[in-house]
Amino acid sequence: MTRALKTTYVLVILALLLAPLVIVAAVSLNGPQSLRFPPVDPSLRWYGELFRQSEWLVPLRHSLVIAACAAALAVAIALPLALYVWERRGIAARALTGMGLAPFALPPVISALGFMIFWMTLGGYGRIYATIISHGIFLVTLPLVTISLGLKGIDRSLIEAARVMGAGRWGVFRTVILPLLIPYMVSGYAFAFVLSLNEYIIAYMVAGFTVETLPIKIFNALRYGYTPILAVVSVIFAALSALIFGLIGRFGNLPRLLGAERSQHD
Amino acid sequence: MTELRIDSLSKDFGTFRALDSVSLDIPNGKFVCLLGPSGCGKTTLLRLIAGLETPTDGRVYVGGADQTEVPTHKRGMGMVFQSLALFPHLDVADNIAYPLAIRGVDKATRRARAEELLELVQLPGLGSRRIHQLSGGQRQRVAIARGLSINPQVFLLDEPLSALDASLREHMQIELRQIQQRLGVTTVVVTHDQKEALTMADLVIVMKDGVIQQAGAPMELYHTPANAFVAGFIGTTNLMPCTVADGVVSVLGHAFPITEGDRIAITSGEAQLSVRPEHVLLGAPDEGLPAEVSFLRDLGESLHVLMRVGDQEITAHLAPGHGHDLVTGQTVGIRFRDGEKVVVQ
Amino acid sequence: MSATPVQTAAPRWLGLWPAAMLTLFFLVPFGIMLAVSVAHRDVSGFYEWSFEWDSYARFLSAFFGKVMAVSISVSLTAAAICVALAFPFTVFLSNMGHRAQTRILVVLLSALALSEVIIGFSLSTLLSQTAGIGNLFHWLGLIDEPRAYTPSLFALITGLCYIGFPFAVLVLYPPVSRLDPEIVEAARVMGASGPRAFFGVIVPNLRGAIVGAFILVFVFTLGSYLLPQLLGRSEHWTLSVHITDQAVYQSNLPFGAAMSVFLMLVALALVGLASLAGRERGAA
Numbered sequence: 001m002t003r004a005l006k007t008t009y010v011l012v013i014l015a016l017l018l019a020p021l022v023i024v025a026a027v028s029l030n031g032p033q034s035l036r037f038p039p040v041d042p043s044l045r046w047y048g049e050l051f052r053q054s055e056w057l058v059p060l061r062h063s064l065v066i067a068a069c070a071a072a073l074a075v076a077i078a079l080p081l082a083l084y085v086w087e088r089r090g091i092a093a094r095a096l097t098g099m100g101l102a103p104f105a106l107p108p109v110i111s112a113l114g115f116m117i118f119w120m121t122l123g124g125y126g127r128i129y130a131t132i133i134s135h136g137i138f139l140v141t142l143p144l145v146t147i148s149l150g151l152k153g154i155d156r157s158l159i160e161a162a163r164v165m166g167a168g169r170w171g172v173f174r175t176v177i178l179p180l181l182i183p184y185m186v187s188g189y190a191f192a193f194v195l196s197l198n199e200y201i202i203a204y205m206v207a208g209f210t211v212e213t214l215p216i217k218i219f220n221a222l223r224y225g226y227t228p229i230l231a232v233v234s235v236i237f238a239a240l241s242a243l244i245f246g247l248i249g250r251f252g253n254l255p256r257l258l259g260a261e262r263s264q265h266d
Numbered sequence: 267m268t269e270l271r272i273d274s275l276s277k278d279f280g281t282f283r284a285l286d287s288v289s290l291d292i293p294n295g296k297f298v299c300l301l302g303p304s305g306c307g308k309t310t311l312l313r314l315i316a317g318l319e320t321p322t323d324g325r326v327y328v329g330g331a332d333q334t335e336v337p338t339h340k341r342g343m344g345m346v347f348q349s350l351a352l353f354p355h356l357d358v359a360d361n362i363a364y365p366l367a368i369r370g371v372d373k374a375t376r377r378a379r380a381e382e383l384l385e386l387v388q389l390p391g392l393g394s395r396r397i398h399q400l401s402g403g404q405r406q407r408v409a410i411a412r413g414l415s416i417n418p419q420v421f422l423l424d425e426p427l428s429a430l431d432a433s434l435r436e437h438m439q440i441e442l443r444q445i446q447q448r449l450g451v452t453t454v455v456v457t458h459d460q461k462e463a464l465t466m467a468d469l470v471i472v473m474k475d476g477v478i479q480q481a482g483a484p485m486e487l488y489h490t491p492a493n494a495f496v497a498g499f500i501g502t503t504n505l506m507p508c509t510v511a512d513g514v515v516s517v518l519g520h521a522f523p524i525t526e527g528d529r530i531a532i533t534s535g536e537a538q539l540s541v542r543p544e545h546v547l548l549g550a551p552d553e554g555l556p557a558e559v560s561f562l563r564d565l566g567e568s569l570h571v572l573m574r575v576g577d578q579e580i581t582a583h584l585a586p587g588h589g590h591d592l593v594t595g596q597t598v599g600i601r602f603r604d605g606e607k608v609v610v611q
Numbered sequence: 612m613s614a615t616p617v618q619t620a621a622p623r624w625l626g627l628w629p630a631a632m633l634t635l636f637f638l639v640p641f642g643i644m645l646a647v648s649v650a651h652r653d654v655s656g657f658y659e660w661s662f663e664w665d666s667y668a669r670f671l672s673a674f675f676g677k678v679m680a681v682s683i684s685v686s687l688t689a690a691a692i693c694v695a696l697a698f699p700f701t702v703f704l705s706n707m708g709h710r711a712q713t714r715i716l717v718v719l720l721s722a723l724a725l726s727e728v729i730i731g732f733s734l735s736t737l738l739s740q741t742a743g744i745g746n747l748f749h750w751l752g753l754i755d756e757p758r759a760y761t762p763s764l765f766a767l768i769t770g771l772c773y774i775g776f777p778f779a780v781l782v783l784y785p786p787v788s789r790l791d792p793e794i795v796e797a798a799r800v801m802g803a804s805g806p807r808a809f810f811g812v813i814v815p816n817l818r819g820a821i822v823g824a825f826i827l828v829f830v831f832t833l834g835s836y837l838l839p840q841l842l843g844r845s846e847h848w849t850l851s852v853h854i855t856d857q858a859v860y861q862s863n864l865p866f867g868a869a870m871s872v873f874l875m876l877v878a879l880a881l882v883g884l885a886s887l888a889g890r891e892r893g894a895a
Contacts, residue, residue, distance in 0.1 A: 086621065096633070180355055
C-alpha cells in the first residue's frame with residue numbers, strides 16, 4: 001500500500017471519530033432551544049447559560065472535586081505500590097499488582113455494584129466521599145501503570161551511585177527516584193482525573209441520587225428531551241480531555257507512556 | 267600503613283561462587299587494577315568494597331576500620347560506574363556536588379567545589395550544562411569529578427573507560443593516572459583491558475574464576491608471570507607444552523638449554539614454556555626447531571611471522587629491516603633469546 | 612544473576628498502605644457482593660443473610676439466556692469490527708513520526724475518555740432526524756424524507772465500535788510498535804509486496820496480540836452500560852444494564868450480585884485467556 005493510501009485510511013478513521021463531536025459542537029451553537037444541524041441562529045447563548053444555571057453548576061463542581069480528589073488518592077495508593085513491587089518478585093508483590101490492575105480490567109458495573117453494596121453495608125452510601133474513594137480505587141490502575149513504566153526506565157546504577165555518594169534510603173528517594181518519577185506521576189494523575197470526570201456507572205450506583213456528577217446530570221437531562229446545554233457540556237468535556245492529553249503529549253512522551261519502546265530512541 | 271585491606275572475602279550468588287576467599291593489602295595512595303576476563307569476579311570484588319553487595323564471608327577494612335557492616339552510604343567512597351550513572355535530572359555542577367548536597371553542604375560551597383573539580387578534569391565553566399548536552403569524553407570527566415568531590419579515602423572505578431573509542435580511551439587512561447597522582451587517592455579500577463592496566467596501575471591484580479592468579483607491579487607480571495594464564499593474559503606470548511630435565515627445556519622434540527635469566531618455576535617434569543614473540547629468533551632450518559612459515563603480516567613498525575610446528579603455532583615479531591627475504595611455505599629454524607624463556611605451570 | 616540487593620529502595624512496610632486500601636475497598640466489597648449473591652431477597656427492598664442458590668437459579672432462565680446471547684453477540688460483532696479496523700490503523704500509526712503519533716494518540720485518548728453519555732448523545736444527534744446524516748442523505752436526494760437511525764441495533768453497534776476502537780488501538784499499540792521493523796524490511800527486500808508483507812509477516816507475528824486485543828475489546832464492550840439504553844431498544848440491553856436495573860430499580864440486590872459474579876467470572880476467564888494469547892509472542 002502506498003504511503004498516501006495509509007495516511008488516508010488513518011485520516012478517514014480519525015474523521016469518523018471526530019464526526020459526532022463536530023455535529024455536537026455545531027448543535028451547541030443553536031440559538032433557540034432545539035437540536036438542529038446546521039445550527040439555526042448561531043450564538044454562544046447556551047455557553048453563558050451553563051454557568052448561570054445552578055442545576056448545571058452544582059454537578060460540574062461535584063465532578064471536579066471528585067476527579068481531583070480521586071486522582072490524588074489513586075496516585076497516593078499507586079506510588080507506594082509501584083515502589084514496593086519494583087524490586088520484589090514474591091507472591092505479595094504479584095498479589096498487590098493484581099489487585100491494582102483488576103478493578104480497571106473488569107466491566108465497571110461489577111465494581112460499581114460491589115462498591116454500592118459495600119457503602120450500603122458500612123454507611124456512606126450517597127455521600128461524596130464514597131464516590132471519591134470508589135473512583136480512587138477504581139482508577140489506581142492508571143497511575144500504577146505510568147509510575148511502573150517510569151521506574152522501569154530508571155537505571156539501577158543511578159541508585160547505586162547515589163548510595164555510594166552518601167544517600168540513605170530516604171535520600172535516594174528524595175533526590176533521585178522522585179524527581180525522575182514526577183512526570184509519570186503527573187500523567188498518571190491526569191489520566192485518572194479525566195477518566196473520573198467521565199465515569200458514570202460507579203458514581204451513579206454509589207451516590208447517584210444525592211451527589212449528581214456531570215455525566216449523571218446529562219443522562220438525567222436526556223430523559224426530559226434535548227437541550228443545547230447538553231451539547232455545550234459535551235463540547236466542554238471533550239475539549240478538557242483533549243487539552244489534558246494534549247499537555248501530556250506536549251510535555252511528556254505519550255508514545256512511550258502508552259507502551260511503545262521503540263520511539264524513545266529517536 | 268595499609269589503607270585498604272581485604273580479608274578472605276567470598277561471595278556466592280546462589281550456587282555460583284563469584285569470589286573465593288580473596289585477600290589483598292593495598293597500600294595508601296596506590297593505583298590498583300583488577301584485571302581479568304568477564305565473569306572472573308573483579309566487579310563483584312569492587313562492589314563488595316563499595317558495600318553494594320554483602321559478602322558471604324570475609325571482611326573489608328579501610329584505614330584499619332572494619333567496613334563490612336557499614337552500609338554503602340556511610341562508607342564515604344568515591345565511585346565511577348560503568349554506565350557512568352550521571353543523574354539526567356541534574357546539571358553538571360549539581361551532579362558533581364551531589365555527595366556534598368547529601369551531606370548538607372551549603373550551595374555556595376558546593377558551586378565553588380564543583381568549579382574546582384571541573385578545572386581538575388579540564389572542563390572549566392561547563393557547570394550549568396545538562397548531561398545530555400555533553401560528549402562521551404566529557405561525561406567521563408564529569409563522572410570522575412563527581413567521584414572525587416568529597417576527597418574519598420578510596421576511589422573505585424568499574425570499567426570506567428569502556429564506552430570510549432580507542433584513541434580517547436588511551437588519552438583518558440593517562441589523564442586519570444595523572445589526576446590520581448596529583449591527589450594521591452587510593453584507587454581501584456576494574457578492567458578487562460591489559461593495556462589499560464599496564465598504562466595506569468602501580469599494582470595489577472589478575473583474577474580468574476573468583477581467585478587471584480597473581481598480584482604485582484605491571485612489569486613483574488609481564489616478566490615473571492606466576493602461571494600460564496597470567497603469561498597469556500598480560501601481553502602476547504607463545505605458550506608451548508614442554509618438559510624440563512637436567513638444565514634443558516624440551517619443546518616439540520627439540521632441546522633448548524636453560525640460560526642465565528630464564529625464569530624456571532618448574533625444574534622437572536611437564537610444564538608450559540612462554541616466550542614473547544619479540545624473543546623468538548629465526549635462522550637456518552638446522553640452527554633450531556624447524557618450522558614452516560604459514561603467514562607474513564607486515565605492520566611497518568614490525569614484521570609478524572606466523573609459523574607452524576605440527577599443530578603448534580608460534581609467532582615471531584621481527585624489528586623493521588629484518589626478515590624481508592622470508593616467503594610463505596619456507597622452513598626456518600626457531601631459537602629463543604637467552605634469558606627470555608619462562609617456564610610455568 | 613540472583614543477587615539480592617543489600618538494601619531495596621522501598622522498605623517492606625511501604626506495601627502495607629496500598630495493601631490495606633485495596634483490601635478494604637476492593638476485596639471486601641467483592642466479598643460482601645459474593646455473600647449478597649447467595650443471600651435471601653427481602654421484598655421490602657434489601658436482603659437478609661442466608662445461603663441459597665435461588666438468585667443463580669433464576670439467572671438460568673430462558674429470558675436471561677436470551678439476554679446473555681444478545682449481550683455476547685452484540686459485543687462480539689463490535690469487537691470484531693473494532694479489531695479489524697484498528698489493526699491496520701495501529702500498524703500505520705506506529706510507522707509515523709513521533710509528533711504525528713503523539714497527536715493521533717491525543718485524539719484517541721480523548722475519544723476513549725469521553726463519557727458514554729456524551730458519546731451516546733453525540734451519536735444519537737448524528738443519527739437523529741433533525742440534525743443528523745438522515746438530513747444529509749435527504750439533501751443529497753438519497754432518501755425521500757429525513758429519518759432517524761436511532762434507536763436501533765445498527766446505532767448500538769456503531770456506538771460500541773466508537774468506544775471500542777480507540778481501546779483496541781491502545782491495546783494493540785505496544786506489541787505493534789515493538790515489532791522489529793527490520794523483519795518487514797527483510798521481507799520487502801526478499802521480494803514480498805506490501806500486502807504480502809503485511810499478511811505474511813506482520814499479521815502472523817502479532818497473532819497473539821490480535822487475539823488478545825479482540826478478547827479485551829470484547830470484555831470492554833460487554834461492560835457498556837449507557838449506550839444500549841441511549842442507542843438501542845430494550846431487547847438490546849446488555850447484562851450490565853440488567854445488573855443495574857435489578858440492583859437499583861427492582862431492588863433485588865441478591866439477583867444483581869449473582870449476575871455480577873457471573874459476569875466477573877466470564878470476564879476474568881476471558882482476560883486470563885487474552886494474557887495467555889499475548890504472552891505467546893512476548894516470550895520470544
